[in-house]
Amino acid sequence: MKYTTILWDADNTLLDFGYSMRMALQAAFVHFGMDDFLDDEKIMAYDKINNSWWKRLELGEVTKAELLNGRFVDFFRMYGINDVKPEMYREVFQVELGRHYSYIPGSKEVCQALQGKVKQYVITNGVTATQHSKLSASGFSDIMDGIFISEQIGVNKPGKGFFDAVFAQIPEKDLSKILVVGDSLTSDIKGANNAGVDACWFNPDGRSAGEEYRIIADIQRLEQLFDMLKMEK
Template sequence: MKYKVLLFDVDDTLFDFGISEKKALNKTFVDFGLPTGLVDYEDSYKEISRVLWEELEQGILTLSELGVERFRKLFLAHKLEINADIFNSTYLSYLGTEIHMVSGAVDLCNTLADCRLAIITNGFTDVQKSRIKGSPLCDIFEHTIISEEAGFQKPARGIFDYAFSKLQIADKASVLMIGDSVTSDIQGGINYGIDTCWFNPHCKENNIGIKPTYEIRELTEIIKIVGNSKKSLTT
């Protein structure tokens, strides 16, 4: 077996964050008296959020700042008089209850019983722990490494130092980082000197020069990778 330790990203790798985000946003807008808020503001919110998450990865702002700033910018752009702090808190409460698995995630993790499995994710501690605890994968992972607790976010080396310390890993060659984000998961793994697997179910183009060790369309392809000593599976 080539890889003994598998580090999984959470959102859009094991959990379908798109569904969770949409449902949590809709409930929050309804609570704040905007029943059509999701339809009216979702596109704007996603663009604002995308930019802020990129800034988080670059170390420009903190996670707590991101949480409020995304809604502050949204409400400012659309001239809505809503308290961004309270809205964000409500949204995160709902998000922690929205548990939607990516197809094949549960079967895959149950199949990888011979490997050590851990999570390494950027996100809010309470939200991520709540979703994992309420999922079919609640007892699967040896450790759950969350950026808010670690004090670093992917792709920073610090979060991988934290994970390797928690897991007491000495051999980087035995570790595979699996995730959907080229700039976060794959770049982070490359920076740390471990092999990476890019989960790319929607066939996104990669034109930024970050090359994963493997690229897959379905999670079940990981089973073959784990048991294969060659790197010829890269697509």
């Protein structure tokens, strides 16, 4: 096998972020007595706002702290919510986000099967407490050889500084033996490209990537990683 080390993205690669988000949004609204507020349209509106904040974070236009509150400031403004403070809602939401999880199909089985064959680490831009809670509850903390969270490192994916900090802390020093697996072109694939390691795009919807990305494998199901790893023997 060519690779000794796999760096896994967490949200929407191992765990279904949309599920956690919907559950956490609803639980937080229930907490503030707004049990009937949330519906599909509002979830989609929040998702859009949240994604635009994360893109701006990846581009270095905003800080993590600005993102964590700003998305709820925007969302509450859109729906005229004045009774709940965005920062208070955020605190409840963040705790709930770490409590609810759902697996991307095959993720746990694939990671378990690779245990002992390669070193596996999670690389994520999420919030430290939330990610630890979710990865621990879902069992990934026990499977992984380590978890790297941008908030602790001080640089977000796709920043080269994030990957350099990871490389400094893992045993493999030959970058050609490290593979990044993730769903995001702008943070995982671009990050791997910046850092000089191979990138496998988890692309369940079969989208097409821009020419600017170097992708050595485009997979629709995580199980395809087995074939890919064998191919590299």
